[in-house]
Amino acid sequence: MESNLRYYLRRAAEERTAANRAVTPxxxxxxxxxxxxxxxRANACAPTAMTA
Structure with a gap:
């Protein structure tokens, strides 16, 4: 099963591609x-780095 992070990253990439290919503004x-x-959403799911 695909994680939420991977899903959101994939969908963001797909939408950027669709925006680049769009005909109308x-x-x-x-x-x-x-x-x-x-x-x-992907950013919210991403693990955060621990700082000391």
Whole structure:
């Protein structure tokens, strides 16, 4: 089973690709927005580094 982190990273990449391939500015903006939201979710799932 795919972890949440890997899922969000994959979806962010897919949406960035869709934004790059979008024909209309509206579609490009929407895909970019989705890519950003998935990236934020991936960031929230990512393990944090421990500092001493």
């Amino acid at each position: 509206q579609a490009r903006d929407w895909h970019s927005k989705l890519a950003g939201e998935f990236a934020l």
